[in-house]
Amino acid sequence: MTPTAKSSDSLPVAHDRVYRSLRQRVMYGDLPPGHALTLRGIGKDYEVSMTPAREAVRRLVAEGALTLSASGRISTPELSxxxxxxxxxxxxxxxxxxxxxxxxxxxxxxxxxxxxxxxxxxxxxxxxxxxxxxxxxxxxxxxxxxxxxxxxxxxxxxxxxxxxxxxxxxxxxxxxxxxxxxxxxxxxxxxxxxxxxxxxxxxxxxxxxxxxxxxx
Amino acid sequence: MTPTAKSSDSLPVAHDRVYRSLRQRVMYGDLPPGHALTLRGIGKDYEVSMTPAREAVRRLVAEGALTLSASGRISTPELSxxxxxxxxxxxxxxxxxxxxxxxxxxxxxxxxxxxxxxxxxxxxxxxxxxxxxxxxxxxxxxxxxxxxxxxxxxxxxxxxxxxxxxxxxxxxxxxxxxxxxxxxxxxxxxxxxxxxxxxxxxxxxxxxxxxxxxxx
DNA sequence: ATGGGGCGTTTGTGATCACGAAAGCAGGTC
DNA sequence: GACCTGCTTTCGTGATCACAAACGCCCCAT
CATH class of the missing domain: 1.20.120.530 (GntR ligand-binding domain-like)
Structure with a gap:
């Protein structure tokens, strides 16, 4: 069910589960450019608190999958x-x-x-x-x-x-x-x-x- | 004083300050391969709590600057x-x-x-x-x-x-x-x-x- | 000497809360 | 009608805590 092969599949760690799911949604075009996301919303979707959501988002931002506005708002990138x-x-x-x-x-x-x-x-x-x-x-x-x-x-x-x-x-x-x-x-x-x-x-x-x- | 040009220099956000400092130390070879780090130790060094330290580390791990062991321990990578x-x-x-x-x-x-x-x-x-x-x-x-x-x-x-x-x-x-x-x-x-x-x-x-x- | 078992300590994880700032919205003015 | 000015809501940030797993260390038995 998870087509993306990762280096080491291991624990059912919450933030990693959120990360993998969001990553797929972004990579495969599930979300349009400029789509806004919130930590609380992500946490709600995956039934976790803000903490794992924040870590997953931080990781995706580092990879360029998501962008942060100057005030820290989360959205998918709109590329020039x-x-x-x-x-x-x-x-x-x-x-x-x-x-x-x-x-x-x-x-x-x-x-x-x-x-x-x-x-x-x-x-x-x-x-x-x-x-x-x-x-x-x-x-x-x-x-x-x-x-x-x-x-x-x-x-x-x-x-x-x-x-x-x-x-x-x-x-x-x-x-x-x-x-x-x-x-x-x-x-x-x-x-x-x-x-x-x-x-x-x-x-x-x-x-x-x-x-x-x-x-x- | 910060030679690395980032896309948008803005707030004195704690986790970003930790990130930038750690990033430089890793990139410029301040830390030997395999060097271990801890969230509490990083927090102590920068006088912040574990939360910003964790975010900075998560970001650096996503960039390959740091690696996590199977149990989540943090260290600089030892490359094959x-x-x-x-x-x-x-x-x-x-x-x-x-x-x-x-x-x-x-x-x-x-x-x-x-x-x-x-x-x-x-x-x-x-x-x-x-x-x-x-x-x-x-x-x-x-x-x-x-x-x-x-x-x-x-x-x-x-x-x-x-x-x-x-x-x-x-x-x-x-x-x-x-x-x-x-x-x-x-x-x-x-x-x-x-x-x-x-x-x-x-x-x-x-x-x-x-x-x-x-x-x- | 060397290998194994047991326990105290350290470490990462996730949840929760307080705080300040930004965003959205309404109503009023020009 | 457009724009500005408040207020209310929403949002990200950072701190703190409880918990479980791992690590490391010491001691003992072989």
């Missing part, structure tokens, strides 16, 4: 176009490297898993399910990058995803595409062929494509 | 050689991009500032001052990267520095070099010449050089 461009460039840098490192270890079982996930992506697209699309799309990338055996890099990539979550939801909400992900097929083909330059290009294109529509 | 390699690769990826983006905006005033900072680096090296070396070295890089006008990327780079802080201290402590930083001069020369490939190579070499001595 400059920041979106930066985050897309970071995705390109880090994820191309992750894909490149995963390539030598990408066996047939992985490629088949990626195809299965990709059909789930197509299904989400067909159903106009923005959250489902974001979730399955990120699962596609994460599944590939896990093979890179580079946890620090993967964590960085996930941090970028986290920051873009609400914005991606708003973005894919307004551009109602119905065509399945094209570049995912290119990624799979490059993996099959062991074509590293092709893989790098396919990943770079895939992670930066959606941004071209966001000129403003 | 694989993780060090990863972090060095991340530095290379991100900082090369930052330098490249800073290049078109690097005027003479910036280059002179870099030279001034670089002489401070040399002085720290001559005095065997590990903390001073790390601090001035990072100031050199940060000064250059600030010109890139890419706050999200700079934040990522600083997060990597933060994670490497204690290890860098331990590293530079055991290899007592006395020669001034060679690749900083190459960086400055490439900036002067507007030589982008040269700059990229110089930065990449500079940020990955210290790692070769850490084969273990």
């Amino acid at each position: 176009s400059e920041r979106i461009e930066e985050l897309a460039a970071l995705r390109a840098l880090i994820e191309v490297e992750l894909a490149s490192r995963a390539l030598p270890r990408a066996h047939m079982a992985l490629i088949e898993r990626l195809q299965t996930i990709n059909s789930a992506v197509s299904e989400a697209v067909a159903h106009r399910d923005a959250v489902g699309y974001i979730r399955t799309n990120l699962e596609f990338h994460r599944t590939l990058y896990l093979r890179a055996q580079a946890p620090a890099m993967l964590a960085m990539a996930e941090t970028v995803w986290l920051q873009m979550g609400p914005t991606m939801r708003a973005l894919y909400g307004k551009l109602r595409r119905t065509e399945p992900p094209h570049y995912h097929r290119l990624i799979i083909a490059a993996l099959r062929a062991g074509d590293e330059p092709g893989l790098r290009l396919a990943v770079r294109t895939d992670v930066t494509q959606g941004l071209r529509l966001l000129a403003t | 050689s694989e993780r060090i390699e990863e972090l060095a690769a991340l530095r290379a990826l991100i900082e090369v991009e930052l330098a490249s983006r800073a290049l078109p905006r690097a005027h003479m005033a910036l280059i002179e500032r870099l030279q001034t900072i670089n002489s401070a680096v040399s002085e720290a090296v001559a005095h065997r001052d590990a903390v001073g070396y790390i601090r001035t070295n990072l100031e050199f890089h940060r000064t250059l990267y600030l010109r890139a006008q890419a706050p999200a990327m700079l934040a990522m780079a600083e997060t990597v520095w933060l994670q490497m802080g204690p290890t860098m201290r331990a590293l530079y402590g055991k290899l007592r070099r006395t020669e001034p930083p060679h690749y900083h001069r190459l960086i400055i020369a490439a900036l002067r010449a507007g030589d982008e490939p040269g700059l990229r190579l110089a930065v990449r070499t500079d940020v990955t050089q210290g790692l070769r001595l850490l084969a273990t």
Whole structure:
């Protein structure tokens, strides 16, 4: 039930449970940009006091998943176009490297898993399910990058995803595409062929494509 | 007096003061790897209760500056050689991009500032001052990267520095070099010449050089 | 000497409260 | 009608406390 693999699953610590749930909601676009949150409200939702809510929020703010106003109010970030461009460039840098490192270890079982996930992506697209699309799309990338055996890099990539979550939801909400992900097929083909330059290009294109529509 | 530029300097909030101070101590190698900390101890040092100490620690843990044991004990990270390699690769990826983006905006005033900072680096090296070396070295890089006008990327780079802080201290402590930083001069020369490939190579070499001595 | 058991101490966690500031809202004025 | 001026509510911050788990230390038995 918890698709996000953490380094060490352990105690049912309250603040960690709140953190994981909020993190998923933000990363997968459950919350629109600028959405306000309160410590007391979060505590109520998860039936905990303000203390664990505060720790979870503090952690998410440190990761860029949430932002604090000057007076300490909590909300999801509203990204400027400059920041979106930066985050897309970071995705390109880090994820191309992750894909490149995963390539030598990408066996047939992985490629088949990626195809299965990709059909789930197509299904989400067909159903106009923005959250489902974001979730399955990120699962596609994460599944590939896990093979890179580079946890620090993967964590960085996930941090970028986290920051873009609400914005991606708003973005894919307004551009109602119905065509399945094209570049995912290119990624799979490059993996099959062991074509590293092709893989790098396919990943770079895939992670930066959606941004071209966001000129403003 | 606070060299680290934050997004918004505002209130004298207790937890933020604790955070900033601890962050500097970690980033600049004031604490050795594996050094243990306690919430009550931190609170005592800064004359606050456990609450702000806890928030500062939570934030630093989220950034990778500190790690928590399975039972929640706080300590500075002890990095495996694989993780060090990863972090060095991340530095290379991100900082090369930052330098490249800073290049078109690097005027003479910036280059002179870099030279001034670089002489401070040399002085720290001559005095065997590990903390001073790390601090001035990072100031050199940060000064250059600030010109890139890419706050999200700079934040990522600083997060990597933060994670490497204690290890860098331990590293530079055991290899007592006395020669001034060679690749900083190459960086400055490439900036002067507007030589982008040269700059990229110089930065990449500079940020990955210290790692070769850490084969273990 | 060395390994194991027992106990006092230290530590993180979560709940609760007081406080001050910010935000939202109403009513009144220009 | 728009704007400002109060007031009321809501919010984040920091302090304090109870609790359970862990750590560390000492002592003893082998």
